[in-house]
Amino acid sequence: MICLSNINKYYHQGKNAYHVLKNIDLVVRAGEFVAIMGQSGSGKSTLINIIGFLDDHFDGDYTFEKKNIAQMSRQDCAHYRNRNVGFVFQNFKLMNNLTVKENIAIPLLYAGQSFSQTEVKIEQALNQVGLHGYQNQYPLNLSGGQQQRVSIARALINKPKFLIADEPTGALDSQTSKEIISLFTQLNLKSSMTIIMVTHDLAVAQKSQRIIRIMDGTIASDQETGYESRLINTNGT
Structure with a gap:
């Protein structure tokens, strides 16, 4: 789905x-569930x-799906982003x-649908994340x-091709973090949702299929976690 080749990024001041x-x-x-780890300033957010x-x-x-993003205009990138990516943030941004x-x-609504067209989709999305009946809460x-x-x-509502989760458990306690990561795991398993998650927490990263470590703007390692083997053992098949 996603292929980056010889990507270099500079910031000018x-x-x-600065070669980031x-x-x-x-x-x-x-369908992969990938975790990206790295210290602050390592380049993971830029990536x-x-x-x-x-x-x-x-x-x-x-x-992306054989389309060369580097050759697209900013407007085309925005269109691709709205259609294909769902974002989940540490501070929720509600x-x-x-x-x-x-x-x-x-x-x-940004995609041009009227509010009356969204009712069923919202109910389905809330059911998917275990919040049935919460529509009118603040x-x-x-x-x-x-x-x-x-x-x-909200990230799932447009049925994106992949999710980017930026420190999705960073503002949560340990038990709630486990519940959110369990939700990501279920989305990955049941809906084959591709998930790219940035985290500082190794225990959270180990719930993914691969851990990619970024150091000083380079990929220092890219290792599988044994995720699929654990699933087979859990399922007993």
Whole structure:
């Protein structure tokens, strides 16, 4: 699905150029659950901005489903982003003056659908994340875990090809973190959702299929976690 080849990224400040990503080669297959780890300043946020079509200023080739993203205009990138990517953030990024239903509907409204067309889709998305009946609640009345589930429902509402989750458990306690990662795992297994997750937490990263470590703008390692073997043992098949 996703193929990055010899990606380099520079930030310019005055006469200085900072080499943030260096010769990145990365493939993410459809249906994979991938974790990206790295210290602050390692380049992992820049990497997911490129993968998520948020940053189109880079050197190298990025192909998404065989389409060369590097050759697309900014407007085309925005169109691709709205149709193909769902974003989940550490701080949820919900609008507190809107109900759960209204928050989840935002991507659909941007896509040109009327509010009356979104009712069934919102109900389905809430069922998918275990929040049936929460349509008319406001974010401030929900727990952190519930707010994150709302943000996941919003990310899923347009049926994206993949999710980018940026520190999705960073603002949650350990038990709630386990519940959110379990939800991601179920989305990956039951819906074959491709998930790219940034995390500082090794225990969270180990729930993925692969852990990619970024160091000083390069991929330091790319290792499988034994995720599929654990599933086979769990299922007894």
